[in-house]
Amino acid sequence: MGDLLEIIGGVFLVLGSITMLLAAIGMYRMPDFYNRIQVATKASTLGLLQVALGVGLIMPGWAPKLVVLFVFILFTNPISSHLVARAAYFTKVPMSKDTKIDKLKESISKAHLKTVKTKA
Amino acid sequence: MKNNALMFLTLMSVWVLLNASLDPTLLAIGAGVSLLISFAFCSKCDVISGINLSPKAIAYSFMFVFVFIGELIKANISISKRVLAPSLPINPGIVQVKTKLKSKVGRMVLANAITLTPGTFTLDIKGEDLFIHWVDVKSTDVDGATKEIVSTFEKYLEVMYG
Known part of the structure:
Protein backbone atom coordinates (compact mmCIF):
# COMPACT_ATOMS: atom_id res chain seq x y z
CA MET A 1 0.00 0.00 0.00
CA GLY A 2 2.79 2.38 0.95
CA ASP A 3 4.65 1.49 -2.24
CA LEU A 4 1.59 2.19 -4.38
CA LEU A 5 1.09 5.63 -2.81
CA GLU A 6 4.75 6.38 -3.39
CA ILE A 7 4.48 5.45 -7.07
CA ILE A 8 1.37 7.62 -7.59
CA GLY A 9 3.08 10.47 -5.74
CA GLY A 10 6.11 10.08 -7.99
CA VAL A 11 3.88 10.26 -11.07
CA PHE A 12 2.42 13.54 -9.80
CA LEU A 13 5.89 14.93 -9.11
CA VAL A 14 6.93 14.12 -12.69
CA LEU A 15 3.71 15.65 -14.07
CA GLY A 16 4.35 18.84 -12.09
CA SER A 17 7.92 19.02 -13.39
CA ILE A 18 6.68 18.58 -16.98
CA THR A 19 4.18 21.40 -16.48
CA MET A 20 6.95 23.70 -15.24
CA LEU A 21 9.20 22.64 -18.14
CA LEU A 22 6.47 23.54 -20.64
CA ALA A 23 6.14 26.91 -18.92
CA ALA A 24 9.88 27.47 -19.34
CA ILE A 25 9.65 26.64 -23.06
CA GLY A 26 6.67 28.98 -23.32
CA MET A 27 8.59 31.80 -21.64
CA TYR A 28 11.26 31.38 -24.28
CA ARG A 29 8.96 31.19 -27.31
CA MET A 30 6.26 33.77 -26.61
CA PRO A 31 6.67 37.09 -28.44
CA ASP A 32 6.04 39.70 -25.74
CA PHE A 33 5.87 40.32 -22.00
CA TYR A 34 2.10 39.88 -21.63
CA ASN A 35 2.00 36.49 -23.34
CA ARG A 36 4.97 35.33 -21.29
CA ILE A 37 3.42 36.23 -17.97
CA GLN A 38 0.25 34.36 -19.02
CA VAL A 39 2.19 31.14 -19.48
CA ALA A 40 4.21 31.57 -16.31
CA THR A 41 1.21 32.23 -14.04
CA LYS A 42 -0.98 29.33 -15.12
CA ALA A 43 1.76 26.73 -15.30
CA SER A 44 3.40 27.60 -12.00
CA THR A 45 0.05 27.33 -10.19
CA LEU A 46 -0.91 23.96 -11.68
CA GLY A 47 2.69 22.71 -11.41
CA LEU A 48 2.73 23.52 -7.70
CA LEU A 49 -0.65 21.82 -7.22
CA GLN A 50 0.74 18.64 -8.78
CA VAL A 51 4.02 18.74 -6.84
CA ALA A 52 2.16 19.38 -3.55
CA LEU A 53 -0.20 16.48 -4.30
CA GLY A 54 2.75 14.23 -5.07
CA VAL A 55 4.60 15.17 -1.89
CA GLY A 56 1.38 14.72 0.10
CA LEU A 57 0.99 11.16 -1.23
CA ILE A 58 4.60 10.23 -0.45
CA MET A 59 4.61 11.90 3.01
CA PRO A 60 0.97 11.84 4.25
CA GLY A 61 2.00 13.52 7.52
CA TRP A 62 2.76 16.75 5.67
CA ALA A 63 -0.64 16.95 3.98
CA PRO A 64 -2.23 19.70 6.17
CA LYS A 65 0.78 21.98 5.72
CA LEU A 66 0.73 21.41 1.97
CA VAL A 67 -2.95 22.41 1.88
CA VAL A 68 -2.15 25.72 3.61
CA LEU A 69 0.81 26.26 1.28
CA PHE A 70 -1.29 25.67 -1.81
CA VAL A 71 -4.10 27.96 -0.69
CA PHE A 72 -1.60 30.78 -0.08
CA ILE A 73 -0.04 30.28 -3.52
CA LEU A 74 -3.49 30.10 -5.13
CA PHE A 75 -4.43 33.50 -3.73
CA THR A 76 -1.11 35.33 -4.07
CA ASN A 77 0.15 34.05 -7.43
CA PRO A 78 -2.54 35.61 -9.67
CA ILE A 79 -2.55 38.85 -7.66
CA SER A 80 1.20 39.37 -7.92
CA SER A 81 1.22 38.55 -11.64
CA HIS A 82 -1.70 40.89 -12.21
CA LEU A 83 0.15 43.71 -10.45
CA VAL A 84 3.34 43.12 -12.42
CA ALA A 85 1.42 43.07 -15.71
CA ARG A 86 -0.57 46.18 -14.79
CA ALA A 87 2.61 48.06 -13.86
CA ALA A 88 4.15 46.95 -17.15
CA TYR A 89 1.14 48.17 -19.09
CA PHE A 90 1.11 51.61 -17.52
CA THR A 91 4.87 52.04 -17.94
CA LYS A 92 4.28 51.28 -21.65
CA VAL A 93 6.11 47.98 -22.08
CA PRO A 94 5.61 47.37 -25.82
CA MET A 95 3.11 44.75 -27.01
CA SER A 96 3.78 42.28 -29.81
CA LYS A 97 2.99 43.35 -33.39
CA ASP A 98 0.41 40.56 -33.63
CA THR A 99 -1.79 42.25 -31.04
CA LYS A 100 -5.24 42.63 -32.56
CA ILE A 101 -7.05 45.01 -30.26
CA ASP A 102 -6.41 47.16 -27.19
CA LYS A 103 -9.64 48.15 -25.46
CA LEU A 104 -7.81 49.45 -22.38
CA LYS A 105 -5.96 52.06 -24.45
CA GLU A 106 -9.26 53.18 -26.00
CA SER A 107 -10.89 53.52 -22.58
CA ILE A 108 -7.91 55.46 -21.20
CA SER A 109 -7.87 57.90 -24.12
CA LYS A 110 -11.65 58.38 -23.76
CA ALA A 111 -11.24 59.20 -20.06
CA HIS A 112 -8.41 61.58 -20.96
CA LEU A 113 -10.59 63.38 -23.53
CA LYS A 114 -13.34 63.75 -20.94
CA THR A 115 -11.03 65.44 -18.41
CA VAL A 116 -9.65 67.76 -21.11
CA LYS A 117 -13.19 68.76 -22.10
CA THR A 118 -14.34 69.44 -18.53
CA LYS A 119 -11.25 71.58 -17.93
CA ALA A 120 -11.95 73.62 -21.05
CA MET B 1 -19.18 40.62 15.17
CA LYS B 2 -19.59 38.38 12.13
CA ASN B 3 -16.32 39.78 10.77
CA ASN B 4 -14.47 38.95 13.99
CA ALA B 5 -15.90 35.44 14.13
CA LEU B 6 -14.96 34.70 10.50
CA MET B 7 -11.46 36.07 11.02
CA PHE B 8 -11.09 33.97 14.16
CA LEU B 9 -12.19 30.80 12.32
CA THR B 10 -9.80 31.49 9.43
CA LEU B 11 -6.80 32.09 11.71
CA MET B 12 -7.67 29.09 13.87
CA SER B 13 -7.96 26.70 10.93
CA VAL B 14 -4.62 27.86 9.50
CA TRP B 15 -3.03 27.35 12.93
CA VAL B 16 -4.47 23.84 13.30
CA LEU B 17 -3.46 22.85 9.76
CA LEU B 18 0.08 24.18 10.20
CA ASN B 19 0.57 22.38 13.51
CA ALA B 20 -1.18 19.20 12.36
CA SER B 21 -1.92 18.20 15.95
CA LEU B 22 -4.81 18.52 18.41
CA ASP B 23 -2.69 18.95 21.54
CA PRO B 24 -4.77 20.99 24.07
CA THR B 25 -1.91 23.38 24.95
CA LEU B 26 -1.31 24.21 21.29
CA LEU B 27 -5.03 24.65 20.67
CA ALA B 28 -5.32 27.01 23.66
CA ILE B 29 -2.38 29.13 22.49
CA GLY B 30 -3.82 29.28 18.98
CA ALA B 31 -7.28 30.21 20.20
CA GLY B 32 -5.91 32.94 22.47
CA VAL B 33 -3.77 34.56 19.78
CA SER B 34 -6.49 34.27 17.12
CA LEU B 35 -9.01 35.84 19.47
CA LEU B 36 -6.64 38.69 20.26
CA ILE B 37 -5.83 39.38 16.61
CA SER B 38 -9.39 39.10 15.38
CA PHE B 39 -10.70 41.55 17.97
CA ALA B 40 -7.77 43.96 17.92
CA PHE B 41 -7.40 44.36 14.17
CA CYS B 42 -10.58 43.17 12.57
CA SER B 43 -13.51 45.28 13.73
CA LYS B 44 -13.95 46.77 10.26
CA CYS B 45 -12.37 44.31 7.85
CA ASP B 46 -15.07 43.60 5.28
CA VAL B 47 -12.86 41.39 3.12
CA ILE B 48 -14.25 38.05 4.27
CA SER B 49 -17.70 39.14 5.35
CA GLY B 50 -18.90 39.44 1.74
CA ILE B 51 -19.23 35.65 1.74
CA ASN B 52 -22.77 34.36 1.80
CA LEU B 53 -23.15 31.57 4.40
CA SER B 54 -26.39 29.93 3.28
Whole structure:
Protein backbone atom coordinates (compact mmCIF):
# COMPACT_ATOMS: atom_id res chain seq x y z
CA MET A 1 0.00 0.00 0.00
CA GLY A 2 2.79 2.38 0.95
CA ASP A 3 4.65 1.49 -2.24
CA LEU A 4 1.59 2.19 -4.38
CA LEU A 5 1.09 5.63 -2.81
CA GLU A 6 4.75 6.38 -3.39
CA ILE A 7 4.48 5.45 -7.07
CA ILE A 8 1.37 7.62 -7.59
CA GLY A 9 3.08 10.47 -5.74
CA GLY A 10 6.11 10.08 -7.99
CA VAL A 11 3.88 10.26 -11.07
CA PHE A 12 2.42 13.54 -9.80
CA LEU A 13 5.89 14.93 -9.11
CA VAL A 14 6.93 14.12 -12.69
CA LEU A 15 3.71 15.65 -14.07
CA GLY A 16 4.35 18.84 -12.09
CA SER A 17 7.92 19.02 -13.39
CA ILE A 18 6.68 18.58 -16.98
CA THR A 19 4.18 21.40 -16.48
CA MET A 20 6.95 23.70 -15.24
CA LEU A 21 9.20 22.64 -18.14
CA LEU A 22 6.47 23.54 -20.64
CA ALA A 23 6.14 26.91 -18.92
CA ALA A 24 9.88 27.47 -19.34
CA ILE A 25 9.65 26.64 -23.06
CA GLY A 26 6.67 28.98 -23.32
CA MET A 27 8.59 31.80 -21.64
CA TYR A 28 11.26 31.38 -24.28
CA ARG A 29 8.96 31.19 -27.31
CA MET A 30 6.26 33.77 -26.61
CA PRO A 31 6.67 37.09 -28.44
CA ASP A 32 6.04 39.70 -25.74
CA PHE A 33 5.87 40.32 -22.00
CA TYR A 34 2.10 39.88 -21.63
CA ASN A 35 2.00 36.49 -23.34
CA ARG A 36 4.97 35.33 -21.29
CA ILE A 37 3.42 36.23 -17.97
CA GLN A 38 0.25 34.36 -19.02
CA VAL A 39 2.19 31.14 -19.48
CA ALA A 40 4.21 31.57 -16.31
CA THR A 41 1.21 32.23 -14.04
CA LYS A 42 -0.98 29.33 -15.12
CA ALA A 43 1.76 26.73 -15.30
CA SER A 44 3.40 27.60 -12.00
CA THR A 45 0.05 27.33 -10.19
CA LEU A 46 -0.91 23.96 -11.68
CA GLY A 47 2.69 22.71 -11.41
CA LEU A 48 2.73 23.52 -7.70
CA LEU A 49 -0.65 21.82 -7.22
CA GLN A 50 0.74 18.64 -8.78
CA VAL A 51 4.02 18.74 -6.84
CA ALA A 52 2.16 19.38 -3.55
CA LEU A 53 -0.20 16.48 -4.30
CA GLY A 54 2.75 14.23 -5.07
CA VAL A 55 4.60 15.17 -1.89
CA GLY A 56 1.38 14.72 0.10
CA LEU A 57 0.99 11.16 -1.23
CA ILE A 58 4.60 10.23 -0.45
CA MET A 59 4.61 11.90 3.01
CA PRO A 60 0.97 11.84 4.25
CA GLY A 61 2.00 13.52 7.52
CA TRP A 62 2.76 16.75 5.67
CA ALA A 63 -0.64 16.95 3.98
CA PRO A 64 -2.23 19.70 6.17
CA LYS A 65 0.78 21.98 5.72
CA LEU A 66 0.73 21.41 1.97
CA VAL A 67 -2.95 22.41 1.88
CA VAL A 68 -2.15 25.72 3.61
CA LEU A 69 0.81 26.26 1.28
CA PHE A 70 -1.29 25.67 -1.81
CA VAL A 71 -4.10 27.96 -0.69
CA PHE A 72 -1.60 30.78 -0.08
CA ILE A 73 -0.04 30.28 -3.52
CA LEU A 74 -3.49 30.10 -5.13
CA PHE A 75 -4.43 33.50 -3.73
CA THR A 76 -1.11 35.33 -4.07
CA ASN A 77 0.15 34.05 -7.43
CA PRO A 78 -2.54 35.61 -9.67
CA ILE A 79 -2.55 38.85 -7.66
CA SER A 80 1.20 39.37 -7.92
CA SER A 81 1.22 38.55 -11.64
CA HIS A 82 -1.70 40.89 -12.21
CA LEU A 83 0.15 43.71 -10.45
CA VAL A 84 3.34 43.12 -12.42
CA ALA A 85 1.42 43.07 -15.71
CA ARG A 86 -0.57 46.18 -14.79
CA ALA A 87 2.61 48.06 -13.86
CA ALA A 88 4.15 46.95 -17.15
CA TYR A 89 1.14 48.17 -19.09
CA PHE A 90 1.11 51.61 -17.52
CA THR A 91 4.87 52.04 -17.94
CA LYS A 92 4.28 51.28 -21.65
CA VAL A 93 6.11 47.98 -22.08
CA PRO A 94 5.61 47.37 -25.82
CA MET A 95 3.11 44.75 -27.01
CA SER A 96 3.78 42.28 -29.81
CA LYS A 97 2.99 43.35 -33.39
CA ASP A 98 0.41 40.56 -33.63
CA THR A 99 -1.79 42.25 -31.04
CA LYS A 100 -5.24 42.63 -32.56
CA ILE A 101 -7.05 45.01 -30.26
CA ASP A 102 -6.41 47.16 -27.19
CA LYS A 103 -9.64 48.15 -25.46
CA LEU A 104 -7.81 49.45 -22.38
CA LYS A 105 -5.96 52.06 -24.45
CA GLU A 106 -9.26 53.18 -26.00
CA SER A 107 -10.89 53.52 -22.58
CA ILE A 108 -7.91 55.46 -21.20
CA SER A 109 -7.87 57.90 -24.12
CA LYS A 110 -11.65 58.38 -23.76
CA ALA A 111 -11.24 59.20 -20.06
CA HIS A 112 -8.41 61.58 -20.96
CA LEU A 113 -10.59 63.38 -23.53
CA LYS A 114 -13.34 63.75 -20.94
CA THR A 115 -11.03 65.44 -18.41
CA VAL A 116 -9.65 67.76 -21.11
CA LYS A 117 -13.19 68.76 -22.10
CA THR A 118 -14.34 69.44 -18.53
CA LYS A 119 -11.25 71.58 -17.93
CA ALA A 120 -11.95 73.62 -21.05
CA MET B 1 -19.18 40.62 15.17
CA LYS B 2 -19.59 38.38 12.13
CA ASN B 3 -16.32 39.78 10.77
CA ASN B 4 -14.47 38.95 13.99
CA ALA B 5 -15.90 35.44 14.13
CA LEU B 6 -14.96 34.70 10.50
CA MET B 7 -11.46 36.07 11.02
CA PHE B 8 -11.09 33.97 14.16
CA LEU B 9 -12.19 30.80 12.32
CA THR B 10 -9.80 31.49 9.43
CA LEU B 11 -6.80 32.09 11.71
CA MET B 12 -7.67 29.09 13.87
CA SER B 13 -7.96 26.70 10.93
CA VAL B 14 -4.62 27.86 9.50
CA TRP B 15 -3.03 27.35 12.93
CA VAL B 16 -4.47 23.84 13.30
CA LEU B 17 -3.46 22.85 9.76
CA LEU B 18 0.08 24.18 10.20
CA ASN B 19 0.57 22.38 13.51
CA ALA B 20 -1.18 19.20 12.36
CA SER B 21 -1.92 18.20 15.95
CA LEU B 22 -4.81 18.52 18.41
CA ASP B 23 -2.69 18.95 21.54
CA PRO B 24 -4.77 20.99 24.07
CA THR B 25 -1.91 23.38 24.95
CA LEU B 26 -1.31 24.21 21.29
CA LEU B 27 -5.03 24.65 20.67
CA ALA B 28 -5.32 27.01 23.66
CA ILE B 29 -2.38 29.13 22.49
CA GLY B 30 -3.82 29.28 18.98
CA ALA B 31 -7.28 30.21 20.20
CA GLY B 32 -5.91 32.94 22.47
CA VAL B 33 -3.77 34.56 19.78
CA SER B 34 -6.49 34.27 17.12
CA LEU B 35 -9.01 35.84 19.47
CA LEU B 36 -6.64 38.69 20.26
CA ILE B 37 -5.83 39.38 16.61
CA SER B 38 -9.39 39.10 15.38
CA PHE B 39 -10.70 41.55 17.97
CA ALA B 40 -7.77 43.96 17.92
CA PHE B 41 -7.40 44.36 14.17
CA CYS B 42 -10.58 43.17 12.57
CA SER B 43 -13.51 45.28 13.73
CA LYS B 44 -13.95 46.77 10.26
CA CYS B 45 -12.37 44.31 7.85
CA ASP B 46 -15.07 43.60 5.28
CA VAL B 47 -12.86 41.39 3.12
CA ILE B 48 -14.25 38.05 4.27
CA SER B 49 -17.70 39.14 5.35
CA GLY B 50 -18.90 39.44 1.74
CA ILE B 51 -19.23 35.65 1.74
CA ASN B 52 -22.77 34.36 1.80
CA LEU B 53 -23.15 31.57 4.40
CA SER B 54 -26.39 29.93 3.28
CA PRO B 55 -26.23 26.16 2.54
CA LYS B 56 -26.77 26.74 -1.17
CA ALA B 57 -23.85 29.17 -1.30
CA ILE B 58 -21.59 26.66 0.49
CA ALA B 59 -22.58 23.92 -1.96
CA TYR B 60 -21.84 26.30 -4.84
CA SER B 61 -18.45 27.09 -3.31
CA PHE B 62 -17.51 23.41 -3.44
CA MET B 63 -18.74 23.14 -7.02
CA PHE B 64 -16.77 26.27 -7.87
CA VAL B 65 -13.55 24.69 -6.62
CA PHE B 66 -14.01 21.69 -8.92
CA VAL B 67 -15.03 23.80 -11.92
CA PHE B 68 -12.01 25.98 -11.25
CA ILE B 69 -9.52 23.10 -11.07
CA GLY B 70 -11.01 21.66 -14.28
CA GLU B 71 -10.56 25.03 -16.01
CA LEU B 72 -6.99 25.30 -14.70
CA ILE B 73 -6.09 21.92 -16.22
CA LYS B 74 -7.77 22.87 -19.52
CA ALA B 75 -5.84 26.15 -19.48
CA ASN B 76 -2.55 24.34 -19.17
CA ILE B 77 -3.34 21.80 -21.89
CA SER B 78 -4.36 24.51 -24.34
CA ILE B 79 -1.37 26.70 -23.57
CA SER B 80 1.02 23.74 -23.83
CA LYS B 81 -0.38 22.96 -27.30
CA ARG B 82 0.21 26.54 -28.37
CA VAL B 83 3.71 26.60 -26.96
CA LEU B 84 4.74 23.32 -28.60
CA ALA B 85 3.19 24.00 -32.03
CA PRO B 86 5.97 25.07 -34.43
CA SER B 87 3.90 27.94 -35.88
CA LEU B 88 3.11 29.39 -32.40
CA PRO B 89 -0.61 30.02 -33.10
CA ILE B 90 -1.43 33.07 -31.01
CA ASN B 91 -3.76 35.97 -31.67
CA PRO B 92 -3.35 38.28 -28.67
CA GLY B 93 -5.27 41.40 -27.68
CA ILE B 94 -6.87 43.25 -24.79
CA VAL B 95 -10.66 43.01 -24.56
CA GLN B 96 -13.19 44.58 -22.24
CA VAL B 97 -15.79 42.55 -20.33
CA LYS B 98 -18.48 43.48 -17.85
CA THR B 99 -19.33 41.74 -14.58
CA LYS B 100 -22.63 41.69 -12.72
CA LEU B 101 -20.97 41.05 -9.35
CA LYS B 102 -21.28 43.85 -6.82
CA SER B 103 -19.13 42.80 -3.86
CA LYS B 104 -15.40 43.54 -3.76
CA VAL B 105 -14.40 40.01 -2.79
CA GLY B 106 -16.58 38.54 -5.52
CA ARG B 107 -14.83 40.69 -8.10
CA MET B 108 -11.43 39.78 -6.70
CA VAL B 109 -12.14 36.05 -6.88
CA LEU B 110 -13.51 36.48 -10.41
CA ALA B 111 -10.41 38.36 -11.54
CA ASN B 112 -8.13 35.73 -10.01
CA ALA B 113 -10.11 32.90 -11.58
CA ILE B 114 -9.89 34.61 -14.98
CA THR B 115 -6.16 35.01 -14.58
CA LEU B 116 -5.77 31.28 -14.00
CA THR B 117 -7.96 30.04 -16.87
CA PRO B 118 -7.43 29.41 -20.59
CA GLY B 119 -5.44 32.18 -22.22
CA THR B 120 -6.96 35.05 -20.27
CA PHE B 121 -5.26 37.46 -17.88
CA THR B 122 -6.82 40.34 -15.92
CA LEU B 123 -4.87 43.54 -16.58
CA ASP B 124 -7.09 46.16 -14.96
CA ILE B 125 -10.45 46.63 -13.23
CA LYS B 126 -12.45 49.85 -13.37
CA GLY B 127 -15.78 49.55 -11.57
CA GLU B 128 -17.70 46.83 -13.38
CA ASP B 129 -15.35 46.71 -16.39
CA LEU B 130 -12.53 44.19 -16.51
CA PHE B 131 -9.74 44.58 -19.09
CA ILE B 132 -8.40 41.21 -20.09
CA HIS B 133 -5.36 40.21 -22.09
CA TRP B 134 -6.43 37.27 -24.25
CA VAL B 135 -3.95 35.03 -26.05
CA ASP B 136 -6.51 33.98 -28.66
CA VAL B 137 -9.07 36.73 -29.25
CA LYS B 138 -12.34 35.15 -30.41
CA SER B 139 -14.65 38.14 -30.22
CA THR B 140 -13.73 41.79 -29.84
CA ASP B 141 -17.06 43.25 -28.67
CA VAL B 142 -17.95 43.53 -25.00
CA ASP B 143 -20.93 41.11 -24.98
CA GLY B 144 -19.22 38.32 -26.93
CA ALA B 145 -16.08 38.47 -24.78
CA THR B 146 -18.15 38.57 -21.58
CA LYS B 147 -20.01 35.43 -22.64
CA GLU B 148 -16.78 33.59 -23.52
CA ILE B 149 -14.73 34.54 -20.46
CA VAL B 150 -16.86 35.56 -17.49
CA SER B 151 -20.07 33.53 -17.56
CA THR B 152 -18.45 30.18 -16.57
CA PHE B 153 -17.53 31.51 -13.13
CA GLU B 154 -20.08 34.23 -12.68
CA LYS B 155 -23.04 31.91 -12.18
CA TYR B 156 -21.30 30.34 -9.16
CA LEU B 157 -19.90 33.57 -7.76
CA GLU B 158 -23.28 35.29 -7.98
CA VAL B 159 -24.70 32.77 -5.51
CA MET B 160 -21.60 32.75 -3.30
CA TYR B 161 -21.30 36.52 -2.90
CA GLY B 162 -24.88 37.48 -3.61
